Amino acid sequence: MADTRLIQSRYRLLDLIGRGGMGEVWRARDESLGRLVAVKCLKPMGPQHDQAFTRVLRERFRREARVAASLQHRGITVVHDFGEHEGVLYLVMELLDGHNLSQLLEGNQQRPLPVEQVVDIAEQVADALGHTHRQGIVHRDLKPANIMRLTDGTVKICDFGIARLGHDIGVTSRLTTAGIAMGTPHYMSPEQIGGKEVDHRSDLYSLGCVLYEIATGVPPFDLDDAWAVLVGHRDTQPEPLRTHRAELPGFFDRVVLDLLAKAPDERPADAGDLRRRIVLGRTGEQPVTSLAYPSAALTGGHLAPPPAALRPTPERPTSERQEPDRPAPDRPNLELPAWAGNMTSGHKATGSLNRGIHLPDPAAGLTGRWTTATSTATAPQPGADGSTGLPHTRPAATPGLLAELAGRHSSGIDLGRLGRWEEAGDVHRAVAARRESVLGPDHPDTLASRYEVGFTLSRTGRAADALRAFGQVAAGRERTLGPDHPQTLAARQETAYVLGQLGRHFEAHQVYAAVLAARERSMGPDHPDTLRCRHNLAFNLSRLGRPEESWQLARQVADDRARLLGATHPDTLATRYEVAYTLGRLGRWAEALETYQDVARARAAALGADHPDTLAARYETGISLGRLGRSAEALELYRGLVADRTRVGGPSDAETLRARHGLGVNLGRMGHWEEALTEAREVCAIREGTLGPDHPDTVISRREVAVALGWLGRWTDALTAYRQVAEARGRVLGPDHPETLAARHDEAHCLDRLGRTEEAAGLYRTLAAHRAQNALPPH
Structure with missing residues (x-):
């Protein structure tokens, strides 16, 4: 229109x-x-x-x-x-002036809302629901996006698109028959999921899910597979809210758990009863007794649902590659409606998935890198005669030929250890072709070579090709060795890893979940491969925008690795590094700084001062110092880091340039804008020559050039630089990507500072229209 x-x-x-x-x-x-x-x-x-x-x-x-x-x-x-x-x-x-609860959570960086605000929202929604239910209307789709908080503090329920009128059962039946899901999985009541008749108590359950999420930052069953969410609502007791957030008042914890009772009769009688309990709890007039079930603290039980999805694994040499993901177990014959089988998980208030290219904060670097394993190969090792001891699908070739191919296979692995991935890939492709000709496509030795081909592809930036290679290996190993064989699982895990490289973190998360479940069953929770998979799960949770869960899981894995491997083992330190990264994502920079400093010291002692992992921890220490406003210390750190990176990797090495970028950012923070501009221009020129003009690192450096020019009052030059940034991001990310729009906003700001107000106003209007088109409807 x-x-x-x-x-x-x-x-x-x-x-x-x-x-x-x-x-x-x-x-x-x-x-x-x-x-x-x-x-x-x-x-x-x-x-x-x-x-x-x-x-x-x-x-x-x-x-x-x-x-x-x-x-x-x-x-x-x-x-x-x-x-x-x-x-x-x-x-x-x-026309409402405010934001829905989903937007409030996102605006709060996906952290829970303040306690007083949460309790106030609960009371107001209970009051509105009481009126709705007295009119014989059940909303049936309460979720954060359908509840708005106005700027004056008023809370309003919106969107009655699938509400049921008491006299409207026929319409409800037709809507259900049409196959359109009646509600959103993360907020649906057990009876709604089961396709049973619902009444006002179903809305109370949904409200419990909403309150749980705005109070803790996560829904009660925070799983990304729709089926797992539905089963969680039906069969699993939620964790008490205070296990996520200790400062929540006890009465509120009990009220929400009562709302989440599986049986409608065990929930508060109606919204009026709920509101009375909230008011009494706020005033402290009397204790509120739980109606549903005892908390974990009372029973000693762990009420959290089992994890249903895993996260991608880090780059690691072959032997450390975890056992392949195995398929998720068959779904049991649950009493769920037919439409649930094809249902997607819908949208939670937080944790939206970004599958595009992400341009990092100019002040930040590559953080939380995936762990690099240290062993060499998962391929079966040849015996004295060059065979693997596994059955052949074709007549055996001569022992001499098999021994020769095994030797070449090992040489390819050694080339990979030295970082010569292109040469390693050529060797493995040649060996794979020869093995296939004499042993067959599904022979374990052939698949081992194909596996290494996929690995070299993933290390040379050809993630899409690697995904196809690992998928073929996983299918072949499943046919030959079975779905639960360690080598089958290894190929599936590599599939998850390259899905992560492609930014498809949700799919990778699901694959890792299956791998973790298989490993815990077959190897136990303390096996190194199980722990590595849990580490990767924590990593992927962070990339899915769920830093609180990521931090909690990474901390558990770090503790387990310290217990089993020692506090200074490289794997323990890798997970502690991830803990620090998630602390930063949560805005807990002081704790992140302390953790990064500890990791840097431990890595220097265990691996050496010049080891890449030691230098990476020092870099992140500088990021944390900058975020805490300690720019003078960060500046000193980056000067030393630039010198060390230049000595170790050379002046054009990507990590040297990243350290120089951090140096330039902190020069600007200290007000040394001429020096910052010189540093940014030099880094940008090197990156453009080695990476290309549209590479994210090059674009970030060009933006840093524009920032410095603006601070120096050179707005015409800044405008040119910002336009180059916007054009590059538009080509790579698309015209409506937030990073592209941010660059265009900077462009408009320059126009305004240059007195070109009409052009600036026109650009601001265009940007507002773009953002409006991509925003969620507020009603």
Whole structure:
């Protein structure tokens, strides 16, 4: 719709507020009454869409209008009008000034909301739900995105698109039959999941899930596989909230756990009862007794659901590659509705997945790198006659030929140890082709060579090719050795690793989950490969935007590795490094600094001062110092690090340039902008010559050049640099990527400083429209 379109000669659409898969929300002006309103429009469906599906969507939209219009309460969005204009259904609502709870969590860097705010939200939503339920209406889709907190503190429930009216059972049945999921998995009640009739107590359960998440930062069953989430709701007791966040009041912990009772009869009787318990708890008038079940602290049991997904493994030599992921166990025959089998997990309030290229903070570097294992090969070792002792699928070749191929295979591994990955790949490809010709494609020796080919591809930046190679090896090993064989698992784990390289962290997470489950069953929790998989799980959780869980898991793995391997073992220190990284992600920079310093000292003693891992820990120490405002110390650290990196790797080495970038950033923080500009320009020129103009590192350096020019008041030059940054990011990331939009915003700022206000205003309007198109509808 055009910005100036007039609906029914009354509602003039002004600005796009948000867009979802099925509709748009506009800020509009009611020309008759002279007030601003929000207009929600159902997106027209073309002839390519299923007509039954379209009818259901339109019916849901009409239902939302009818239900919301029947509710008059300060905690429920007011509906002014509803109709159809030129084939488009529209709903006119009050214009709200605020953010939904999902946006509040994201704005709080995915940390839980303040305790007082959480309790206040709980009380207000309970009050609004009480009114809704007294009108015979069940919302059926309560989630953070459907609850708004306005700037004045008022909380409102929105989006009654799948609400059930007491007299509307027939419509509910038709909606369910159409195959459109009735709710969002992370917030659905057990009875809703089971396809049973629901009443107001289902909304109370969903509210419990919402309160759990805004109070702790994670939903009660924080799993990325929809099926695992549904089973968690049905069968698993949630952990008490205070195990995640100790400062939560005891009464609130008990209230939320009661809301999450599996049986509706064990939950609070109604929303009014819930609100009374919250009020009494806030005033401390009387203790609130749990209605549902004893907490873990009382029973001594561990109530957390078992992990359902794993994370990707780090770069590591062959023998350390963990046993391949094994497929997830068959799903049991659960009492779940047919639509659940194809259901996606939906969107939680936090932890959104970014599968694109991420440009790091210019002040930050490559942090939390995946652990590098130290052993050499998982391939079966040849015996005296050159064979592996495993059955051949073809007649055996001569012992001399097998011995020769085994020797060449080992030579390829040695080349990889020396970092000569291209040469190693050539050797392994030749050996793989020869082994396939004499032994067959599924022989373990052939698959071992194919495995090494995949590994060299992953180390030379050809992740997509590596993914195909490891997938073929995993399939071949499963046919020959079985799904649970260590070598099959190793190939699957490598599949997960390259999925991570490709930014497909969600898929990698699922693969690692299966691997971890297999390893824990077959090897036990303390086996080195099991611990490595848990380490990788922690890493991937961080990349999925779940730093709190990542930190908790990494800390557990570090403790286990210290117990089994020793406090200064490289694997222990690798996990402690990950602990420090997640602390930084959580904004706990003082703790991150202390941990990085400890890791750097321990690595220097165990590995040597010039070891890459020691230098990496020193780099991260500098990042932490800068984040804590201790730029003078960071500057001194980076000067020494640049000298050491130059001596070890040379002036054009990527890590030398990264250290120089950190040096330049801290020069700027100290106000030494001329020096910072010189440093940034030199680093940018080297990176452009070695990596190319559009490489993320080059673009980051060019942005640092622009920042320095701006601080020096050279706005014309800064404008040119910022435009180059925006163009590069647009080519690589796309015009609507947040990093591209940020560069365009910098460009607009330069125009403004140059007095070119009309151009600046036009660019700001364009950026606002782009952001609005990608925002979630607030209603």
